[in-house]
Amino acid sequence: MNVSVIKIGGNIIDNEQECAAFLKQFAELKGAKILIHGGGKIASEMGTRLGIQPNMVNGRRITDADTLEVVTMVYGGLVNKNLVASLQALGCNSLGLTGADGNLITAIKRPVGEIDYGFAGDVTGVNTEVLEALLNANFIPVVAPLTHNQQGQLLNTNADTIATELAKALASKGYEVSLRYCFDKPGVMLDLSDPNSLVTEMNTSLYEQLKKQGVIAAGMIPKLHNAFDATNAGVTNVYMGLAENLLQEKPYGTAVLS
Amino acid sequence: MNVSVIKIGGNIIDNEQECAAFLKQFAELKGAKILIHGGGKIASEMGTRLGIQPNMVNGRRITDADTLEVVTMVYGGLVNKNLVASLQALGCNSLGLTGADGNLITAIKRPVGEIDYGFAGDVTGVNTEVLEALLNANFIPVVAPLTHNQQGQLLNTNADTIATELAKALASKGYEVSLRYCFDKPGVMLDLSDPNSLVTEMNTSLYEQLKKQGVIAAGMIPKLHNAFDATNAGVTNVYMGLAENLLQEKPYGTAVLS
Numbered sequence: 001m002n003v004s005v006i007k008i009g010g011n012i013i014d015n016e017q018e019c020a021a022f023l024k025q026f027a028e029l030k031g032a033k034i035l036i037h038g039g040g041k042i043a044s045e046m047g048t049r050l051g052i053q054p055n056m057v058n059g060r061r062i063t064d065a066d067t068l069e070v071v072t073m074v075y076g077g078l079v080n081k082n083l084v085a086s087l088q089a090l091g092c093n094s095l096g097l098t099g100a101d102g103n104l105i106t107a108i109k110r111p112v113g114e115i116d117y118g119f120a121g122d123v124t125g126v127n128t129e130v131l132e133a134l135l136n137a138n139f140i141p142v143v144a145p146l147t148h149n150q151q152g153q154l155l156n157t158n159a160d161t162i163a164t165e166l167a168k169a170l171a172s173k174g175y176e177v178s179l180r181y182c183f184d185k186p187g188v189m190l191d192l193s194d195p196n197s198l199v200t201e202m203n204t205s206l207y208e209q210l211k212k213q214g215v216i217a218a219g220m221i222p223k224l225h226n227a228f229d230a231t232n233a234g235v236t237n238v239y240m241g242l243a244e245n246l247l248q249e250k251p252y253g254t255a256v257l258s
Numbered sequence: 259m260n261v262s263v264i265k266i267g268g269n270i271i272d273n274e275q276e277c278a279a280f281l282k283q284f285a286e287l288k289g290a291k292i293l294i295h296g297g298g299k300i301a302s303e304m305g306t307r308l309g310i311q312p313n314m315v316n317g318r319r320i321t322d323a324d325t326l327e328v329v330t331m332v333y334g335g336l337v338n339k340n341l342v343a344s345l346q347a348l349g350c351n352s353l354g355l356t357g358a359d360g361n362l363i364t365a366i367k368r369p370v371g372e373i374d375y376g377f378a379g380d381v382t383g384v385n386t387e388v389l390e391a392l393l394n395a396n397f398i399p400v401v402a403p404l405t406h407n408q409q410g411q412l413l414n415t416n417a418d419t420i421a422t423e424l425a426k427a428l429a430s431k432g433y434e435v436s437l438r439y440c441f442d443k444p445g446v447m448l449d450l451s452d453p454n455s456l457v458t459e460m461n462t463s464l465y466e467q468l469k470k471q472g473v474i475a476a477g478m479i480p481k482l483h484n485a486f487d488a489t490n491a492g493v494t495n496v497y498m499g500l501a502e503n504l505l506q507e508k509p510y511g512t513a514v515l516s
Contacts, residue, residue: 046308046331049308049309050304050307050308051307069336072335072336072339072340073304073331073332073335073336074331074335075335076335076336076338076339077330077331077332077333077334077336077338077339078327078330078331078334078335080334080335081330081334081335081356081358081404082330082412084356084358084359085358085406085410085411085412086410088358088361088406088408089408089410093360093361094359094360095359095360096355096356096359097353097354098339098342098354100339100342100354101339101342101352101353101354102351102352102353102397103346103351133395137391137395139360146339148343148346150346150347151347152343152344152346152347154339154340154343
């Protein structure tokens with residue numbers, strides 16, 4: 001069975017028009033599919049309105065108890081349920097989930113090292129039976145980036161990581177998985193100012209070279225780690241790029257090879 | 259097939275200890291079951307923190323656009339996902355839903371009459387197929403009081419009404435449904451100061467009599483309307499009372515007869 005695992009980030013969530021266009025394209029995408037969404041600026045904005053300042057280290061949110069409350073509300077409630085309602089309006093039988101629902105994604109609170117990430121969850125398992133039961137019943141799971149530790153604690157987990165882990169878990173059960181990370185660029189670019197500099201195929205040796213040259217830096221590094229992780233675990237194809245290009249029948253962006 | 263439909267309100271949601279005790283009892287309840295929860299004070303508190311004043315008329319919340327955002331976050335996110343995570347810790351394979359998820363509960367925006375209730379949803383349908391698919395897959399649905407209009411609009415619907423509609427829909431499909439509305443009293447009381455004045459059996463003639471006498475008033479009227487509605491629609495048994503009494507094998511409270 002083929003499954004498309006599509007991850008969208010803040011650039012789509014934060015922009016009403018782009019989000020509407022994306023959802024239309026997603027609804028039209030054939031076959032079994034799963035949507036994983038980030039939270040965008042809404043979580044930070046809501047936190048600020050509640051007097052909670054966002055605390056970021058290396059592009060990752062530090063999840064203190066107040067922040068966990070905000071992301072549970074925003075990711076699990078506001079964003080997730082509005083995406084589900086919008087998809088339902090497009091005839092797409094979506095069902096919103098966090099990792100706690102159906103025990104879908106278990107995690108442990110990230111051990112405190114140099115940085116204390118607070119209630120950040122490192123994934124320990126994916127319950128593929130639940131995912132299969134939902135896919136077989138023709139539901140389209142819409143997954144918020146929240147996990148749980150099976151002891152009653154919700155945890156905040158990066159949405160790229162959730163997409164990667166779901167894709168890997170389905171691949172391990174014999175599914176042909178197409179994983180597509182949508183973000184705000186056409187893919188990995190050699191020169192951000194040159195739209196023709198798209199890297200259409202990325203492999204580990206090119207990655208190491210480009211990282212050494214400083215072409216790949218900051219947020220792209222964990223993104224590509226996730227992508228290679230998926231490829232190495234048997235995910236059939238992995239793409240990064242703009243949603244409108246990646247949701248075409250023939251995705252156009254950066255294909256991440258092993 | 260037997261299904262218990264259990265509704266809890268603010269008195270349980272707002273009290274950490276009571277909530278923990280309830281969830282333990284709910285997890286131990288045998289057979290298929292569905293939990294419907296209200297939002298409690300958290301929605302009003304969160305609204306106040308965000309500078310939105312709760313606007314209540316006749317005990318019902320007026321749902322303007324800002325309030326809808328708050329209840330979507332609090333009911334659909336914060337409360338729902340924490341209940342799910344807590345139940346998972348008790349080995350209860352819960353799955354959180356709103357009416358938008360799987361197109362479970364459709365509604366229309368309440369027509370504007372004397373009062374404009376804003377984004378309040380009057381239920382138009384329950385998708386029993388979805389509910390059956392989830393129950394058959396041994397999930398325990400945990401339902402937040404939100405519905406949708408199938409055109410992308412989430413709506414705020416009273417949790418008692420949601421419980422009633424889900425119970426009626428399952429009864430119409432041949433399920434033996436036990437509906438239990440948990441609230442902060444042992445049931446309908448002839449005298450609130452006398453714990454021995456519990457009405458153990460309520461029927462429509464007693465209801466009319468007690469309403470005339472002013473014994474039944476305010477919030478109890480819509481609660482009892484919901485209960486009679488369920489009984490008349492073939493729900494096998496309907497109880498109102500304290501959670502700890504209603505979740506016993508032999509529920510103790512007010513049994514609502516037709």
